[in-house]
Amino acid sequence: MVQVLVVDGDAERRTGIEAVLQYLEHPVVHAEGAGAGEVAERTGGLALALVTADGSEEAPVRSLAEAAPDLPIFLLTPQGWPTPAPKDFGAELLGVLDLPLRHNQFTAALRQALSHNARSREHGRRPHAQRLVGESRPIQRVLDLIEQVAETDASVLILGESGTGKEVVARSIHARSSRRTRPFVPINCGAIPSELLESELFGHEKGAFTGAISARQGRFELAQSGSIFLDEIGDMSMHMQVKLLRVLQERTFERVGSNKSLEADVRVIAATHRNLDAGIREGTFREDLFYRLNVFPIEVPPLRERPGDIPVLIEEIIRRIEEEGRGSVRVSPAAMSCLSAYSWPGNVRELANVVERVAIMCPYGEVQVENLPKKIREAARGGDDPALSDRIAPASANGEEGPSLPNVDWGDGGIDLKEHLTGVEQALIRQALGATDGVVGRAARLLGLRRTTLVEKLRRYEIERP
Numbered sequence: 001m002v003q004v005l006v007v008d009g010d011a012e013r014r015t016g017i018e019a020v021l022q023y024l025e026h027p028v029v030h031a032e033g034a035g036a037g038e039v040a041e042r043t044g045g046l047a048l049a050l051v052t053a054d055g056s057e058e059a060p061v062r063s064l065a066e067a068a069p070d071l072p073i074f075l076l077t078p079q080g081w082p083t084p085a086p087k088d089f090g091a092e093l094l095g096v097l098d099l100p101l102r103h104n105q106f107t108a109a110l111r112q113a114l115s116h117n118a119r120s121r122e123h124g125r126r127p128h129a130q131r132l133v134g135e136s137r138p139i140q141r142v143l144d145l146i147e148q149v150a151e152t153d154a155s156v157l158i159l160g161e162s163g164t165g166k167e168v169v170a171r172s173i174h175a176r177s178s179r180r181t182r183p184f185v186p187i188n189c190g191a192i193p194s195e196l197l198e199s200e201l202f203g204h205e206k207g208a209f210t211g212a213i214s215a216r217q218g219r220f221e222l223a224q225s226g227s228i229f230l231d232e233i234g235d236m237s238m239h240m241q242v243k244l245l246r247v248l249q250e251r252t253f254e255r256v257g258s259n260k261s262l263e264a265d266v267r268v269i270a271a272t273h274r275n276l277d278a279g280i281r282e283g284t285f286r287e288d289l290f291y292r293l294n295v296f297p298i299e300v301p302p303l304r305e306r307p308g309d310i311p312v313l314i315e316e317i318i319r320r321i322e323e324e325g326r327g328s329v330r331v332s333p334a335a336m337s338c339l340s341a342y343s344w345p346g347n348v349r350e351l352a353n354v355v356e357r358v359a360i361m362c363p364y365g366e367v368q369v370e371n372l373p374k375k376i377r378e379a380a381r382g383g384d385d386p387a388l389s390d391r392i393a394p395a396s397a398n399g400e401e402g403p404s405l406p407n408v409d410w411g412d413g414g415i416d417l418k419e420h421l422t423g424v425e426q427a428l429i430r431q432a433l434g435a436t437d438g439v440v441g442r443a444a445r446l447l448g449l450r451r452t453t454l455v456e457k458l459r460r461y462e463i464e465r466p
């Protein structure tokens, strides 16, 4: 439940408002008059403020504007008072509600505030240098596709698991298109409640619904002559899918509460981590909308299918950390092998999080294997991929710790230990190469060797890759 600030100089009235909020299980803080700003500053993490408009609202609203400029505010009109004209106090006045506070009115206001907060977070976010890096064949193919489609106005549908870089792809398309000097407007269709999404996308007129105290542009309008990025399109309700389809077909839309058509000169880029084919089969995604969006599909492969990109991605992430003045870090070769051997279920986002974390732990130092999270260290030892560890350790069935011993015929003369160990070493190297289809880097990781060491051994023992 989100935290709400109630500002009212009349203690009795304020208690009444707080009671409603507490009944809805929202934590409440309160303030009187111009102290509101300080309370908001101290509390932090507020979702919205309710300020009673009994003529004394100017001081608290101004103090809020100063202390918490993005905090959405609703004015509350006591019974018998005229509805206040929303003046420009420099604050985010989102609407007016009547007292006594009614449940459904408040819930609508709260939703509006949450979407406002999401929007300001998005705007405030640093648009990081969106360089799409990667040298693997799968990512080179993605780059080729971006190049092919960018200059056209075709709709693009970007598919891929969470954290694979779908938004990076969308931004690169925009950046390489003739619309690059115009806005790129992202909207996460999954994060905004379906009732609010329509006004978020298309805007609304003053008075279109409770709380709409002024007209507001939607994202399609903001993206005029630029691109709109409809993220998590697979989470859009059927109702909104119909509305969107109409816009794509007719290239016009109306603000909520208006019948004036506006032209949508907007390039549409959509993305989802969902399987839309399954959505269509299950009846949660419209087939006609799918075909409209899927004019040019781009699939972003998961990181585990392109481990070769891991070192350059790490380099890029470190470059960003340096650029933002948040320090620097280097990665030891052993730690790099370890990071390259992990399967990264959270893809590049997870990789970025891990690199940021170790950069905090080893500022300006060199990251060693032991600085890496345990699951990554374990994965590098082969525990991550049961298929691989089965294949390289078939003989470890004697239930003891450590490698199993091959049976040795001691005979009379015993064995030459050194020669014997060399034989075991060669056999294990051959097994590791077999298990990794001859990819030396991965085989080295399985054996806990540096790549160069393994290459040296292959040369010395004249072992051919399979």
Ligand SMILES: Nc1ncnc2c1ncn2[C@@H]1O[C@H](COP(=O)(O)OP(=O)(O)OP(=O)(O)O)[C@@H](O)[C@H]1O
Binding pocket: 131, 132, 133, 134, 160, 161, 162, 163, 164, 165, 166, 167, 168, 169, 273, 313, 316, 348, 349, 352
């Ligand atoms: N090829 C790449 N080059 C550089 N940075 C990348 C690349 N791919 C992903 N990233 C970085 O990884 C993080 C996740 O990327 P992004 O937000 O584009 O993923 P996503 O597919 O949209 O994920 P989600 O489905 O979780 O929204 C971002 O910090 C992004 O900058």
Ligand SMILES: [Mg+2]
Binding pocket: 166, 167, 231
């Ligand atoms: Mg995304």
